[in-house]
Amino acid sequence: MPNGRNRLHHLSVIPIIILSAALAFLLSGCMWGFVTDATTGDPIEGATVSYTDSKGHTDSTTTGASGLYAFDQAAGPYPAPGTADIEISAPGYDTLTTTRLIGYDDNPNATLANLSSYWEIRNFTLQPTAAPPAKIAFSSNRDGDNEIYVMDADGGGQTRLTTNGASDEFPDWSPDRSQIAFHTNRDAGNYEVYVMDADGGGLTRLTTNPAADAYPAWSPDGSKIAFASNRDGNFEIYVMNADGTGQTRLTNSAGYDGELAWSPDGSKIVFVSDRDGNFEVYVMNDNGSGQTNLTTSAGEDSLPSWSPDGSLIAFTTGRDGNDEIYVMDDSGNGQTNLTNALGSDRHPSWSPDGSQIAFNSSRDGDPEIFVMDDNGTAQTKLTSNGAADYAADW
Numbered sequence: 001m002p003n004g005r006n007r008l009h010h011l012s013v014i015p016i017i018i019l020s021a022a023l024a025f026l027l028s029g030c031m032w033g034f035v036t037d038a039t040t041g042d043p044i045e046g047a048t049v050s051y052t053d054s055k056g057h058t059d060s061t062t063t064g065a066s067g068l069y070a071f072d073q074a075a076g077p078y079p080a081p082g083t084a085d086i087e088i089s090a091p092g093y094d095t096l097t098t099t100r101l102i103g104y105d106d107n108p109n110a111t112l113a114n115l116s117s118y119w120e121i122r123n124f125t126l127q128p129t130a131a132p133p134a135k136i137a138f139s140s141n142r143d144g145d146n147e148i149y150v151m152d153a154d155g156g157g158q159t160r161l162t163t164n165g166a167s168d169e170f171p172d173w174s175p176d177r178s179q180i181a182f183h184t185n186r187d188a189g190n191y192e193v194y195v196m197d198a199d200g201g202g203l204t205r206l207t208t209n210p211a212a213d214a215y216p217a218w219s220p221d222g223s224k225i226a227f228a229s230n231r232d233g234n235f236e237i238y239v240m241n242a243d244g245t246g247q248t249r250l251t252n253s254a255g256y257d258g259e260l261a262w263s264p265d266g267s268k269i270v271f272v273s274d275r276d277g278n279f280e281v282y283v284m285n286d287n288g289s290g291q292t293n294l295t296t297s298a299g300e301d302s303l304p305s306w307s308p309d310g311s312l313i314a315f316t317t318g319r320d321g322n323d324e325i326y327v328m329d330d331s332g333n334g335q336t337n338l339t340n341a342l343g344s345d346r347h348p349s350w351s352p353d354g355s356q357i358a359f360n361s362s363r364d365g366d367p368e369i370f371v372m373d374d375n376g377t378a379q380t381k382l383t384s385n386g387a388a389d390y391a392a393d394w
Helices: 004-028
Strands: 030-037 048-052 058-062 068-072 082-089 096-102 119-121 124-126 136-140 147-151 168-173 179-187 190-197 213-218 224-229 236-241 257-262 268-273 280-285 301-306 312-317 324-329 345-350 356-361 368-373 389-393
Touching (some): 168 389, 190 213, 213 257, 224 257, 236 257, 257 301, 356 389
Antiparallel strands (some): 030 068, 136 389, 179 190, 224 236, 268 280, 312 324, 345 356
8 A cells, every 4th residue: 555655756747747748749849820711800610721841741631610720740740841832722712822931940949938939820811712793684585585594794605594485574683693583474474473593493483363463673681572563453562572472562552663673771672653643763661661752854764773882773764865874872862874875775783793784775776785884984785686685684
């Protein structure tokens, strides 16, 4: 049976063993650091950090929830002194490849009094991968009847999505750009609202009644679709859930109410009405209250489109003798002509970043899709054929 002195001796050895193990780890060298988002500074979990060192050795590890990665010689491979090629990658980010000097063995300041000098601290930031330029959806009768097409922002890659003998028109992208809503008269000749996937698949009918349902517009959160319908005798604005349920009337006027768009924050809907004897642009709260006239001109004002930052509304007007694209602030002030061209310029649609506006113009004879900067400059033709291309949605 050991005496008390021997028991104390054994206990005194334990801290020494722990200290020795800690010193062995520190003196063995460790390369570690954090991987963060270059835009937000947030840690990136699941990033892969790999290296090839000066001796051709390779290894890789993955960041945890805090964005921390680590290589240490005590637990396994560690970059040899010299240059090391390091690659950091993560889903949704551009891969970063860099060369760093690794050399804790050569650090003249590596002493027991300065243990951190044995550590190689290498922090990295990754740039989020830029989303591809958003495609433009539009209507065209180039193949004999009105169908939905999409194209790249520069006019390339024009692709037909719908194929039937009816009229498919006025596409509207869902906020996540996975679906397109549109109206079609493929069902017994009356217009109904449909949605389809961005590639034309997954076609689903949302409205079913003997009247016309048209001009669908997604809410910014993707949960609802507003549309116009004459099911109650004249065209009024309705709203429904994105699956077609819960169809509810928002306007109730003696005139036409249609051609609508949501504000970016989802709190308001801009629309067109002739309730006062002429087609003008109005705005209301998303529940139908607070209906207010924004334009008052001798010409018809129509087809409004809200800018992504919510500050401006583009619209079509015939006040100058032919249709032009105008812009105004969200209270109706500062109404300014952007196109000022011969022919009819109609149906403006803002680019997702708000820097450009797509529209259709007949200045060259038949309606084609054009794009311009948000101040009206750099007007550029995107489509060119003998048919009508119109109703672009960006």
